[in-house]
Amino acid sequence: MAGYNFLRESSVHIVYGGSRYLLxxxxxxTVSQTFSEDAYEVKTLHNQSKMFQGAVVTTANxxxxxxxxxxxxxKDESIVLDLLTDYDTxxxxxxxxxxxxxxxxxxxxxxxxxxxxxxxxxxxxxxxxVKLAVSGQGKKLSRVxxxxxxxxxxxxxxxxxxxxxxxxxxxxxxxTDIANLISSTLSVQNNIEWTPYRDVHSSLSVTDASNAxxxxxxxxxxxxVSGNIRQYLTDxxxxxxxxxxxxxxxxxxxxSLKTDGTTLLDANLGSCVFTNRLDTADALTASYDFRLxxxxxxxxxxxxx
Numbered sequence: 001m002a003g004y005n006f007l008r009e010s011s012v013h014i015v016y017g018g019s020r021y022l023l024x025x026x027x028x029x030t031v032s033q034t035f036s037e038d039a040y041e042v043k044t045l046h047n048q049s050k051m052f053q054g055a056v057v058t059t060a061n062x063x064x065x066x067x068x069x070x071x072x073x074x075k076d077e078s079i080v081l082d083l084l085t086d087y088d089t090x091x092x093x094x095x096x097x098x099x100x101x102x103x104x105x106x107x108x109x110x111x112x113x114x115x116x117x118x119x120x121x122x123x124x125x126x127x128x129x130v131k132l133a134v135s136g137q138g139k140k141l142s143r144v145x146x147x148x149x150x151x152x153x154x155x156x157x158x159x160x161x162x163x164x165x166x167x168x169x170x171x172x173x174x175x176t177d178i179a180n181l182i183s184s185t186l187s188v189q190n191n192i193e194w195t196p197y198r199d200v201h202s203s204l205s206v207t208d209a210s211n212a213x214x215x216x217x218x219x220x221x222x223x224x225v226s227g228n229i230r231q232y233l234t235d236x237x238x239x240x241x242x243x244x245x246x247x248x249x250x251x252x253x254x255x256s257l258k259t260d261g262t263t264l265l266d267a268n269l270g271s272c273v274f275t276n277r278l279d280t281a282d283a284l285t286a287s288y289d290f291r292l293x294x295x296x297x298x299x300x301x302x303x304x305x
Contacts, residue, residue: 009106016099020153021079026068033063033141059213062137063112071130074159084120085299094220109149114139122186124167130256140214168257171229180232184254186267189224225292233284243286246275252290267303
């Protein structure tokens with residue numbers, strides 16, 4: 001009888017800098033990679049005027065992955081935020097820190113090498129658990145063994161407890177609290193470009209997936225930090241003053257607090273552009289859409305956990 005691989009029985013490991021981290025992810029985990037087909041026209045033997053399309057496969061597209069973690073008091077997930085925000089200072093050009101990711105199921109082990117996190121979304125809905133959902137790309141996805149495959153790196157000991165948090169929002173606009181909050185989002189987008197890795201000489205030696213041409217190196221074109229803040233529309237003076245307005249140089253600070261009043265997540269964004277709009281529903285609400293004006297290289301000191 002065939003043994004099936006179930007995602008709910010799988011675990012995600014990150015190997016970075018000689019250390020291995022076992023992530024406690026939600027079920028929202030995906031990994032995939034596709035190959036690129038090049039079509040060309042071929043004449044038939046019996047009729048030179050009739051053509052059909054042949055195909056050759058020599059290159060792989062960048063591999064894709066997504067996963068989601070809760071942000072807990074113990075901060076075992078801080079490695080994910082570090083990989084999202086920090087540059088690799090050992091490189092002369094702008095590159096993100098890269099890592100290898102392993103997906104271990106009950107029957108097999110997959111490896112995605114040379115991974116980088118291209119996007120991170122913080123979910124800070126009032127009354128919901130604080131989460132960080134990330135997506136990214138890697139160089140190559142392959143099956144490296146069964147469930148007993150020996151993972152590299154020294155396992156970093158996890159905390160004996162895990163304490164997820166219900167979002168308690170504290171959002172400031174130019175130093176003044178925004179009242180009647182509903183939710184807030186925060187997004188980090190690392191826009192990257194893969195260095196061209198296709199050439200005619202290498203393509204001639206490709207016979208299968210083992211020696212196909214895979215992505216090798218990336219650079220960051222720019223980085224965007226943006227988000228949204230929603231509040232109920234009341235007779236609060238600040239709400240009225242900011243409604244249907246905009247600003248190109250506003251300080252925005254988004255925090256999620258613990259029950260004891262200390263800070264779990266803090267995004268202290270300096271100069272931001274925002275627009276404020278009206279949303280109509282059962283209760284009228286106002287929404288701020290904001291973006292950090294600068295393109296910071298020290299994002300790990302601006303968004304802290």
